[in-house]
Amino acid sequence: MIRRRHTLRAAVVASLLAVLTSGCSSVGYYAQSVSGHLKLLNAARPVSEVLTDPATPDALKARLVLSQRIRDYAVTALHLPDNASYRRYADVQRSAAVWNVAAAPELSLTLRTWCFPVVGCVAYRGYYEREQAEAEAKELRASGLDAGVYPVPAYSTLGKIPGRYFADPLLNTFVQWPEGELARLIFHELAHQVAFAPDDTVFNESFATTVERVGATRWLAERGSPAARDAMVLLASRRADFRALTTNYRDRLNALYLSSVSDDDKRRGKAELLAALRTEHATLKAGPWQGYTGYDAWFNGVNNASFGMLAAYTELVPQFERLLAEQGGDLPRFYAEVQRLAALPMDERRRALLRAAPWP
DSSP, X not given: OOOTTSOOOOOEEOOHHHHHHOOSSOHXXXXXXXHHHHHHHHTXXXXXXXXXXXXXXXXHHHHHHHHHHHHHHHHHTTOOOOSSTTSEEEOOSSSOSEEEEEEEXXXXXXXXOEEEXXXXXXXXXXXXXXXXXXXXXXXXXXXXXXXXXXXXXXXXXXXXXXXXXXXXXXXXXXXXXXXXXXXXXXXXXXXXXHOOOTTOHHHHHHHHHHHHHHHHHHHHHHTXXXXXXXXXXXXXXXXXXXXXXXXXXXXXXXXXXHSSSOHHHHHHHHHXXXXXXXXXXXXXXXTTTTTOOTTHHHHHTOOHHHHHHHHHHHTTHHHHHHHHHHTTTOHHHHHHHHHHHHTSOHHHHHHHHHTSOOOO
């Protein structure tokens, strides 16, 4: 299944502090952000309390115990922040924490951005009610943009809001995921608290994706059950197929959009490429994926915004992996270098990171 990134995984970067101190967007948007975030926090209880509650189902208790083992590992082995994040649990009574809206021009893969205090400009806009997200996407489509709505199971407040009450909680939207996927998500969101560069979604998400991959690999090797390792191998195989397929078509679409043919020819070429993409997905699904439906929603709604969001989460991962290798796999040294890069102006940051050549 595509999680927060195509989910994308993928993840919202939200800050209640930004919401409360900003005047750069509509009052209505910020009102739903404050209200939605506070409702989520109000629903959260300490994991220890949920575990001792007789009304808590045994299956949920088992997952919460596992989540705390993963959370402890994040601190002791991965050197991620030791704070109150993911030490509370909330059932938000819905299938997603928020719904993100992303948009791109009809003939471009460049994502539109929205700007906020503290976090800067990001390539998505989050809503706690799906209907509001769909309404926003409808308006964007009416203006000629490709737009999509993506369920997001979790988001990070970046550790910017002090106090245990405001710490990011575990949610029903992801706590029942397979062990490896649960670990990936927790490591990803905690990574956002380590380093964050305002106005650079690709840098932030690619860094967090690198941490989640490394962290989950180490967790499964050192602490995971054989069943969890087997499940992750299967998920990783499908994810690799998905990545290869979508990267191929993303590159072909980008080449088409940058070509000198007319806009009408670009529109026809776009339609042909998206149709061919869906056909190849159907072939994978009927063959090696054995009927797996986890990517159906993405392919059914695929457009330029979908491809743009995929790139945001993975484009710089090879460079971050090389940077980690240059630090001998030492995560604290890696984090320090990423923090140094995050403090640079964007152009200088990107040049420095791209000098860390990807693995061959």
